[in-house]
Amino acid sequence: MELKNDLLLKALRQEKVERPPVWMMRQAGRYLPDYIRLREKYSFFERCQTPELATEITIQPVEQVGVDAAIIFSDILVVPQAMGLEVELLEGKGPFLPDPIKNINDLKRLRKPDVNESLGYVFDALKLTKKTLDGRVPLIGFAGAPWTLLCYMVQGKGSKTFDEARAFCFTQPETAHQLLQMITDTTIEYLRGQVRAGADAVQVFDSWGGLLSPVDFEEFSLRYIRQIISALKDVVPTILFAKGAWFALDSMSATGANALGIDWCVTAQQARKFAGNEITLQGNFDPARLLAPVPEIRKEVKKMISSFGVDRYIANLGHGILPNVPVDHARAFVDAVKEYKI
Amino acid sequence: MELKNDLLLKALRQEKVERPPVWMMRQAGRYLPDYIRLREKYSFFERCQTPELATEITIQPVEQVGVDAAIIFSDILVVPQAMGLEVELLEGKGPFLPDPIKNINDLKRLRKPDVNESLGYVFDALKLTKKTLDGRVPLIGFAGAPWTLLCYMVQGKGSKTFDEARAFCFTQPETAHQLLQMITDTTIEYLRGQVRAGADAVQVFDSWGGLLSPVDFEEFSLRYIRQIISALKDVVPTILFAKGAWFALDSMSATGANALGIDWCVTAQQARKFAGNEITLQGNFDPARLLAPVPEIRKEVKKMISSFGVDRYIANLGHGILPNVPVDHARAFVDAVKEYKI
Numbered sequence: 001m002e003l004k005n006d007l008l009l010k011a012l013r014q015e016k017v018e019r020p021p022v023w024m025m026r027q028a029g030r031y032l033p034d035y036i037r038l039r040e041k042y043s044f045f046e047r048c049q050t051p052e053l054a055t056e057i058t059i060q061p062v063e064q065v066g067v068d069a070a071i072i073f074s075d076i077l078v079v080p081q082a083m084g085l086e087v088e089l090l091e092g093k094g095p096f097l098p099d100p101i102k103n104i105n106d107l108k109r110l111r112k113p114d115v116n117e118s119l120g121y122v123f124d125a126l127k128l129t130k131k132t133l134d135g136r137v138p139l140i141g142f143a144g145a146p147w148t149l150l151c152y153m154v155q156g157k158g159s160k161t162f163d164e165a166r167a168f169c170f171t172q173p174e175t176a177h178q179l180l181q182m183i184t185d186t187t188i189e190y191l192r193g194q195v196r197a198g199a200d201a202v203q204v205f206d207s208w209g210g211l212l213s214p215v216d217f218e219e220f221s222l223r224y225i226r227q228i229i230s231a232l233k234d235v236v237p238t239i240l241f242a243k244g245a246w247f248a249l250d251s252m253s254a255t256g257a258n259a260l261g262i263d264w265c266v267t268a269q270q271a272r273k274f275a276g277n278e279i280t281l282q283g284n285f286d287p288a289r290l291l292a293p294v295p296e297i298r299k300e301v302k303k304m305i306s307s308f309g310v311d312r313y314i315a316n317l318g319h320g321i322l323p324n325v326p327v328d329h330a331r332a333f334v335d336a337v338k339e340y341k342i
Numbered sequence: 343m344e345l346k347n348d349l350l351l352k353a354l355r356q357e358k359v360e361r362p363p364v365w366m367m368r369q370a371g372r373y374l375p376d377y378i379r380l381r382e383k384y385s386f387f388e389r390c391q392t393p394e395l396a397t398e399i400t401i402q403p404v405e406q407v408g409v410d411a412a413i414i415f416s417d418i419l420v421v422p423q424a425m426g427l428e429v430e431l432l433e434g435k436g437p438f439l440p441d442p443i444k445n446i447n448d449l450k451r452l453r454k455p456d457v458n459e460s461l462g463y464v465f466d467a468l469k470l471t472k473k474t475l476d477g478r479v480p481l482i483g484f485a486g487a488p489w490t491l492l493c494y495m496v497q498g499k500g501s502k503t504f505d506e507a508r509a510f511c512f513t514q515p516e517t518a519h520q521l522l523q524m525i526t527d528t529t530i531e532y533l534r535g536q537v538r539a540g541a542d543a544v545q546v547f548d549s550w551g552g553l554l555s556p557v558d559f560e561e562f563s564l565r566y567i568r569q570i571i572s573a574l575k576d577v578v579p580t581i582l583f584a585k586g587a588w589f590a591l592d593s594m595s596a597t598g599a600n601a602l603g604i605d606w607c608v609t610a611q612q613a614r615k616f617a618g619n620e621i622t623l624q625g626n627f628d629p630a631r632l633l634a635p636v637p638e639i640r641k642e643v644k645k646m647i648s649s650f651g652v653d654r655y656i657a658n659l660g661h662g663i664l665p666n667v668p669v670d671h672a673r674a675f676v677d678a679v680k681e682y683k684i
Contacts (some may be wrong), residue, residue: 216628289512
């Protein structure tokens with residue numbers, strides 16, 4: 001089916017565009033009143049695992065905020081869950097894994113899942129969303145980077161610094177590498193399945209990449225991300241977002257990813273310099289700035305686009321949208337991008 | 343009184359040394375069994391406010407781990423407390439401020455304190471520690487950077503991202519600047535008092551500087567840090583540690599600080615390049631790596647010193663020591679620095 005709006009794919013192919021495409025990380029979610037209503041009726045996993053609900057949630061920001069891409073409603077922790085680890089997602093409390101991985105024996109509790117069996121519900125949601133979107137905008141699939149998934153699988157819950165996960169890598173490096181490879185293998189199968197189900201692009205989220213030193217990021221994160229990008233780059237456009245890992249923008253650029261996501265703690269100039277001028281960049285509005293008055297948002301969006309330039313650029317936030325952002329502020333962000341004139 | 347070990351001061355004056363000085367952020371604290379025993383008997387504020395206890399805790403790592411400098415046992419939140427805000431420090435739970443600052447009216451609840459009156463207990467602790475140290479090693483005083491203190495004063499507790507604090511700056515910039523200036527004025531008086539009481543050097547901790555974009559860091563953090571460093575640089579050697587703010591190493595270097603602290607997410611080469619070759623650098627061992635086996639710690643310490651070089655360098659961690667580090671691992675870190683041969 002031909003896309004009526006293929007701005008995102010053009011930007012990912014480094015083609016010239018009239019204005020940058022725009023979407024927002026976590027756009028399908030907690031700041032939208034219609035989402036909150038569904039959250040009151042269905043648990044997180046019911047929303048994920050019921051294709052009709054996941055589709056409805058995925059499409060809400062396309063219809064209500066006017067973004068140029070949909071991203072499937074799901075969570076990065078469905079992969080550890082499919083691998084056999086218990087994952088609870090408590091409303092407002094974040095993830096909780098009651099039996100985290102502590103040593104090599106714990107790896108025995110994990111399996112390499114048949115993704116069609118254990119993650120088929122995500123593929124079904126993608127298929128139904130694709131059909132319901134009817135070509136309005138591209139559909140993005142996603143997965144967590146192996147290091148970020150290891151963080152949760154070892155620490156067992158969210159953390160500012162994931163000290164236990166880093167210590168696990170430093171004290172049991174062989175076990176860590178074995179675990180990272182297991183996650184990588186599953187993730188490749190999972191993302192391939194998402195593409196078969198209709199994803200037009202995929203994003204790999206390394207939310208905790210920036211907690212590692214540059215040397216450790218190469219060893220415990222990028223080495224595995226590279227395998228994932230290599231396996232997918234001829235199949236689908238890829239976006240790689242390693243929050244905080246400004247120091248690796250050059251080596252991430254060399255993975256063959258079509259675009260790199262960047263957070264707000266790097267300027268456009270620095271990011272272009274580090275990543276090289278060929279690759280598309282995605283980001284990097286400070287999510288907290290969406291709470292500023294609307295005229296301020298519009299002004300800052302213009303500044304951001306001028307700094308990155310219109311081509312090889314996808315307007316986005318530097319991290320997920322905050323739950324307390326008024327919907328008209330999110331809309332102002334999107335509108336300001338759409339109205340941008342060179 | 344002449345110092346028997348003035349390695350730290352030599353490094354801060356950019357003088358040649360035989361080996362780098364070494365100390366550890368949070369060295370006086372929770373990984374030491376003798377500290378834990380005191381914690382069981384006295385509350386946090388009793389430990390801070392009783393000069394005999396603060397002195398004992400401050401000197402423990404000098405005697406038990408062999409560091410080249412003592413840092414006074416206290417907390418950055420004593421300043422908001424002296425300004426009139428209620429601060430609770432709950433064991434194992436972090437800080438809690440029941441009535442945080444939300445708008446301009448809340449500033450009326452704050453005062454510019456007479457530091458001798460409201461923070462005299464810190465000065466008393468410094469005096470007694472200085473006397474008890476008897477010149478064994480230099481004594482470091484410290485304060486939080488205004489932005490980091492604003493984070494807690496607005497958010498009311500610890501946070502991964504301090505979204506509310508950033509949003510406060512974006513939605514009420516004038517109030518934010520007024521608050522930052524009040525904190526700055528108090529901090530300057532407070533640090534001057536610490537120097538009068540015997541501090542041989544002072545460190546300014548901007549633990550959350552790296553949560554701001556480069557432009558916002560300049561506006562909401564560095565502008566105020568600059569005032570503090572200016573007011574103190576002719577009085578005492580200063581160390582400035584803004585965690586995560588690699589992007590500002592050049593402008594922080596230009597403040598006139600004697601040394602910049604750096605975290606483990608920057609390589610020595612990058613840090614030297616960004617900060618310029620004249621200034622002393624302090625850091626940047628990943629605190630989680632102190633959980634690795636001792637031979638591994640020793641090997642990594644050598645690598646670290648070789649990367650930074652012996653001169654204009656203070657060996658330290660990239661953030662505070664973790665509570666679960668065995669004392670002999672901390673000692674191995676210190677010993678490896680002491681045994682370093684060019």
